[in-house]
Amino acid sequence: MSTPGTSTRRPAHSIESFFVDRWSPRSLLPEPIAEENLLSLFEATRWAPSSYNNQPWRFLYARRETEAWPLFFNLLVEQNQGWAKNAAVLILVVSNKKFDHNGKDAPTHSFDAGAAWQNLALQAWLKGYVAHGMQGFDYERAQKELEIPDDFKVEAMIALGRQGPKESLPAALQEKEEPNQRRPLSATIAEGKFTSSLVHAEKK
Numbered sequence: 001m002s003t004p005g006t007s008t009r010r011p012a013h014s015i016e017s018f019f020v021d022r023w024s025p026r027s028l029l030p031e032p033i034a035e036e037n038l039l040s041l042f043e044a045t046r047w048a049p050s051s052y053n054n055q056p057w058r059f060l061y062a063r064r065e066t067e068a069w070p071l072f073f074n075l076l077v078e079q080n081q082g083w084a085k086n087a088a089v090l091i092l093v094v095s096n097k098k099f100d101h102n103g104k105d106a107p108t109h110s111f112d113a114g115a116a117w118q119n120l121a122l123q124a125w126l127k128g129y130v131a132h133g134m135q136g137f138d139y140e141r142a143q144k145e146l147e148i149p150d151d152f153k154v155e156a157m158i159a160l161g162r163q164g165p166k167e168s169l170p171a172a173l174q175e176k177e178e179p180n181q182r183r184p185l186s187a188t189i190a191e192g193k194f195t196s197s198l199v200h201a202e203k204k
Ligand SMILES: Cc1cc2nc3c(=O)[nH]c(=O)nc-3n(C[C@H](O)[C@H](O)[C@H](O)COP(=O)(O)O)c2cc1C
Pocket: 022, 023, 024, 025, 026, 080, 132, 133, 134, 135, 136, 137, 156, 179, 180
């Protein structure tokens, strides 16, 4: 099991260690999360910045072994079900496409929801939990089956839980169960106009 500070990730410039220590394991322990801890993670999302302070993020969730669980779990693609079955909570991130103050389109609703999810992910990591983002689920069915109004966009799902031993994963997933790397900063930033170095940037 990887613990904070022992991963092979090395930042190229000085940053707080939790940014590099956080990663997305798939091996989770099949145990519930205390209500107080879950609320603490959602609390972290409240303090994310957003355009006009509109706070467009919304979170629907299902705790394991509750009535709502199958509704969420059955949305996942088979590959994600294979490991996310052990999550303590499955969370669906939704964002409001309109501003509350004037009903007009909010161009940054997804951007703002992304900031809120990152708050949750980092707070989870700092509390000893894993928050693993997922795109592998049926977006249309989520919108319909969870009765999400048209003004709200389904953004992503999150599997939340305590990290478990790598050995409990199927062999193919065990191979991938380690922190990955990042492309260099030079392929991500440009002072001034867009440059060719930003196109099709290599991953590492
Ligand atoms: C929005 C989003 C969707 C993702 N979808 C999946 C997914 O469906 N299945 C999966 O196993 N991992 C998924 N991931 C995990 C990413 O592959 C992972 O975050 C990325 O490789 C970076 O690794 P790290 O989170 O360990 O730093 C997703 C992550 C995000 C943020």
